[in-house]
Amino acid sequence: MRVGIVCPYSLDVPGGVQNHVMDLAEALITLGHEVSVLAPADEDAPLPPYVVAAGRSVPLPYNGSVARISFGPVSTARVRRWLARGDFDVVHVHEPFTLSLSMLAVLSAERPVVATFHTAMTRSRAMVAAQGLLQLVLERITARIAVSALARKVQVEHVGGGAVEIPNGVAVAKFAAAAPLPGWPGEGGAVGFLGRFTEPRKGFVLLRAAFAELAAARPGLRLLVAGPGERDELLDGLPAGLHDRVTYLGKVSEEDKARMLHSVDVYVAPNTGGESFGMILTEAMAAGTAIVASDLDAFRRVLDGGRAGALFPVGDVAALQTRVGELLDDPERRSGLAEAARQVVTEFDWPMVAERVLEVYETAIEATVGRVIDEEPV
Amino acid sequence: MWWVVGVVTVVVLASTYLTWTASRVDRLHARAAAAARALDAHLLRRAAAAAVLAEERAAIELYAAARIALDAPDLATGAPDGAGREAAENDLTRQLRAISLGPDAEALVAASRRLAVARQVYTDLVRDALSVRRRPTVRLLRMTRRHPEPEYFDIDDPILAPVSVTPVSPLS
Numbered sequence: 373m374r375v376g377i378v379c380p381y382s383l384d385v386p387g388g389v390q391n392h393v394m395d396l397a398e399a400l401i402t403l404g405h406e407v408s409v410l411a412p413a414d415e416d417a418p419l420p421p422y423v424v425a426a427g428r429s430v431p432l433p434y435n436g437s438v439a440r441i442s443f444g445p446v447s448t449a450r451v452r453r454w455l456a457r458g459d460f461d462v463v464h465v466h467e468p469f470t471l472s473l474s475m476l477a478v479l480s481a482e483r484p485v486v487a488t489f490h491t492a493m494t495r496s497r498a499m500v501a502a503q504g505l506l507q508l509v510l511e512r513i514t515a516r517i518a519v520s521a522l523a524r525k526v527q528v529e530h531v532g533g534g535a536v537e538i539p540n541g542v543a544v545a546k547f548a549a550a551a552p553l554p555g556w557p558g559e560g561g562a563v564g565f566l567g568r569f570t571e572p573r574k575g576f577v578l579l580r581a582a583f584a585e586l587a588a589a590r591p592g593l594r595l596l597v598a599g600p601g602e603r604d605e606l607l608d609g610l611p612a613g614l615h616d617r618v619t620y621l622g623k624v625s626e627e628d629k630a631r632m633l634h635s636v637d638v639y640v641a642p643n644t645g646g647e648s649f650g651m652i653l654t655e656a657m658a659a660g661t662a663i664v665a666s667d668l669d670a671f672r673r674v675l676d677g678g679r680a681g682a683l684f685p686v687g688d689v690a691a692l693q694t695r696v697g698e699l700l701d702d703p704e705r706r707s708g709l710a711e712a713a714r715q716v717v718t719e720f721d722w723p724m725v726a727e728r729v730l731e732v733y734e735t736a737i738e739a740t741v742g743r744v745i746d747e748e749p750v
Numbered sequence: 751m752w753w754v755v756g757v758v759t760v761v762v763l764a765s766t767y768l769t770w771t772a773s774r775v776d777r778l779h780a781r782a783a784a785a786a787r788a789l790d791a792h793l794l795r796r797a798a799a800a801a802v803l804a805e806e807r808a809a810i811e812l813y814a815a816a817r818i819a820l821d822a823p824d825l826a827t828g829a830p831d832g833a834g835r836e837a838a839e840n841d842l843t844r845q846l847r848a849i850s851l852g853p854d855a856e857a858l859v860a861a862s863r864r865l866a867v868a869r870q871v872y873t874d875l876v877r878d879a880l881s882v883r884r885r886p887t888v889r890l891l892r893m894t895r896r897h898p899e900p901e902y903f904d905i906d907d908p909i910l911a912p913v914s915v916t917p918v919s920p921l922s
Binding site for chain 1: 774778781783784785787788791792795863864866867868870871872873874875878881882
């Protein structure tokens, strides 16, 4: 199948959507399909061979953060040329409701269009004002994909219409192969956390309280944290004697994220809510790290009801502390959980996820031509 | 002189808008009809896979449900018996929920999954077509007179769980 994928955000900047697009493209290529990715990027930027650069992008505040996007007559001409040259069986756009290459591609494409919605965006005044335009965009999309139940719910409630739910993939092989950071996890054990620790819903405060208790009783125990923020805020409220037992990596790259997950004995996801999928859990599972997570619906589903990671009641510091302590004391139980996690995570591995995306492509083509494509027997 | 230019401009704009709207109506209805044919094909595939499995396992009730679904009136021809088809498909889904999904049911699980995607897409395309039908211009000029009104195909979610999840207590 010839697939054209459109990424709205510049590949020069790391981000969830960009990673998703690249991983999906690579998985599809591995499965034997022809893939071309159109994305904003400087012409001279080093890019994988399957990426077509659509020129420089401009920073624009959107949905609470800054997105680098391309939009305008020049971009429109480039999108049209790419579509004409590509002769795609299906065009797959990401985040088509942003003023971006994705929206341009939807409006210009004459082939079946599949769209993936990543963010669980809330209805904004801008969206209401642009309702007519969004309806035109929506009408040209044949099949829609949402990466989480939450993103799907937003679809149903705000835009009208449903979407096929296909979870985010995880590059299991990359995460499984990483090496721990030098000197980690160490003799005394190590606990890890990754994410915006300043955001209350990430629940870092719970982990900090539990760690203070655990570290007092275990002289060698260390805490490894990665994510955007300030070190002072991280240590806020922790006894001064424990400060040197906390290592802060700052914001990390994908490679360092994998290494960081290998560097700890127990990964903790103490989130108190609002987590739509729990990408970091599938990454920790792929890395083979034992997990302690809040008993949120999404987490329970990813962890197969507690088989692939220990769960504790949401917001319960004492239970979190007990759970982490038990796992630190029991290497056998840790490897048991990691083994179960490795089995469960295959469901989220990119080749599996890409197969399901291909089924949506086929459905979109079928819904356009009006008959079922005959696939080779598996 | 200028009023001539003005009138011509208005006429040109209005006719462009009307032509564009008419082609939009045609496009959305053609797509909904095509999606109906694809959905129909996926329904038949699932019923056929169920019939094969029923024969292998000598499951009489499942076989009967699969036969009834296979013989149900065609979705695309817009037969008045749409509700009958929905009931037949729901019966089949209920039968399938009750059976054990061994390795021999792999084709059936895949067919059910494909059916779920096809139905989701069909529902969205019907919604798009119905929303354009409600537009005042479209209603006033009866632009839909050549297209029968598409109908939702309302059945239970046909997805079958491929593996049974073993519940484990978070403690232990």
